[in-house]
Amino acid sequence: MADSILVNRTRFTSSMKNELMEDFDKLAAETRIPKSRLLDEAVEDLLKKYRKKGR
Numbered sequence: 001m002a003d004s005i006l007v008n009r010t011r012f013t014s015s016m017k018n019e020l021m022e023d024f025d026k027l028a029a030e031t032r033i034p035k036s037r038l039l040d041e042a043v044e045d046l047l048k049k050y051r052k053k054g055r
């Protein structure tokens with residue numbers, strides 16, 4: 001099987017607390033927003049939060 005070519009994204013592997021997965025799956029299904037986009041938003045929010053602390 002050939003790997004897909006990602007132009008604007010970088011593939012990475014991680015893990016998540018079991019307790020978060022059910023709600024994360026539901027959120028993605030209810031909003032019809034792909035999990036990768038939800039993760040992008042979450043990481044952007046974290047980066048903003050920690051940049052403010054560093055100032």
